């Protein structure tokens with residue numbers, strides 16, 4: 262093995278016997294193409310869906326199910342010990358039950374017992390099986406022990422039926438794994454486990470008539486990065502998303518909204534049992550006073566009617582003033598073009614939140630880009646500068662400041 266081989270993060274892709282096994286091929290491809298050394302460990306049932314030849318050809322490594330092959334290499338211990346990440350996708354109800362009870366009757370379940378790295382499960386099954394108290398208790402046990410279990414998506418299942426239990430988009434599972442790996446040794450900490458966090462993201466749209474709206478340039482990337490990083494740190498995440506073209510992150514409950522008033526309603530509802538609320542959405546401060554039900558037409562020779570605007574609720578100020586539960590932490594964002602810090606400090610006091618992420622915006626700054634630079638102001642007077650870097654790094658710094666403040670209250 263040359264040096265570069267050794268540097269590649271080692272991922273074990275466990276595949277259990279569900280129809281979604283075929284979608285795990287795409288996850289495998291994304292992992293290998295992004296430079297991970299992947300060892301696929303299928304269960305015997307998984308091979309009914311996708312054969313050994315596919316797993317070994319796509320991964321470039323042998324794909325074995327039993328502990329009795331290559332025994333001299335002691336695979337049942339070595340594979341788990343050497344891994345930087347184990348991801349079981351799809352994880353069936355049976356596999357979750359075995360993992361929760363520490364059973365070890367094949368190579369995958371042995372690997373799960375020997376892994377010291379972060380372990381991610383991506384369950385996929387019929388709604389009834391997912392909702393069964395046995396499965397729910399097994400999931401709770403695994404989470405309590407530090408595993409990251411991605412809630413299945415809602416949608417079309419194997420047959421004609423629809424419900425919760427669908428395997429999330431492999432690209433979204435890949436993103437989830439990438440974020441967990443990016444945390445390195447800190448991935449095991451999961452300092453948001455047992456917490457419910459609400460994140461708002463993207464821009465609102467305020468309709469004028471059926472074809473026109475007042476909008477803004479928010480891409481939603483910062484809020485989505487906050488939601489994704491919180492999930493990788495073990496939180497239950499509700500993402501209230503305004504207009505954005507981004508795909509839903511895996512394991513995150515996404516509520517899509519259009520207007521500021523819809524955002525207001527959805528955030529307040531989700532915040533009722535939240536430990537933290539982060540308002541990263543670009544909320545329109547004003548909306549047209551009148552919504553015209555038919556398209557507004559131009560009339561030759563006449564000036565257009567002026568548009569009258571009215572104020573929208575200030576969600577951040579409202580949730581800061583009326584905390585839904587004691588100790589709830591509220592984080593705001595401030596986009597400023599001038600006097601950035603002075604305006605930020607005044608805004609922190611005015612809004613009454615605990616933390617305010619202040620960034621400078623302009624034609625080329627913040628909006629739509631993958632990077633961001635900010636100063637995080639805290640109500641206790643501290644200031645945390647965050648140098649220019651990926652929006653995920655800023656998101657992690659926000660959670661680094663939130664987590665210890667939450668630790669003072671029990672999950």
Ligand code: CTP
Pocket residue numbers: 521540541542543544545546573574575576577578592593594595596597
């Ligand atoms: N925000 C909100 N509700 C609004 C407007 C803004 O909850 N109606 C939140 C945003 O999500 C963000 C913070 O308030 O977290 C700051 O938004 P910003 O537009 O920078 O501040 P404004 O209060 O609108 O102040 P101004 O436009 O005067 O700078």
